[in-house]
Amino acid sequence: MKIRVTKTFQYEGKEYEEGQKVDLPDSVGRSVLEKGFGKKIEEETPTIESIEEPEEERKKPPEWKRKIWISEDRNLSVSIWPPGGKFNSPSVTLEENRRDDSGNWESDRIYLPTGSALLALSAHLQSAWEEIQEIKTGEKN
Structure with a gap:
């Protein structure tokens, strides 16, 4: 116990x-x-939010970052973080930031794969975009 x-x-x-x-x-x-x-102490299911990174790791800025604004109240960013802490190679994150009903910003971060699965994910995202374009233009029934 x-x-x-x-x-x-x-x-x-x-x-x-x-x-x-x-x-x-x-x-x-x-x-x-x-x-x-x-x-x-009640058993907790670990979540991304509950995983604490060491103080020195949190202060390192990403080596590369791109942000896409979806609306004035929501954006997505992809970042590449340097190796360190629990990761012995660079890591990639996808973060969603959004404003709640009270006007406060909330965010969720997920770690993406860094190997060939990242490349496959990007190909799937491009395919999804192409599919949406076909649907919009009425080429798809």
Whole structure:
């Protein structure tokens, strides 16, 4: 059971301090919760937003970036980031920025493949554009 320690305690000769996140056997975890020495940590599904990059990695600017404005309240950008941190080769991101109903900007970022799959993705995007053009001109039924 995953617990966040709220009051320092000892278990099997080891001291657990306030603020620590620990994984304890279920029976011990229940006892810690009952005695008020900790709070259960709910399992989270990791998302892109919850993955923290080291401070020094966040400060590096992208090596290449292109932004496309969809409207005054929405844009997309593609960036190439230098190797570093958890990536030992350059990485590519696609980021959507949009203004919410309150006027605040929100963004979502996804990491794209960097090998031949990136080339295949670009070919599919071009094919989609060509398909849309055919539909618009009425050539497609």
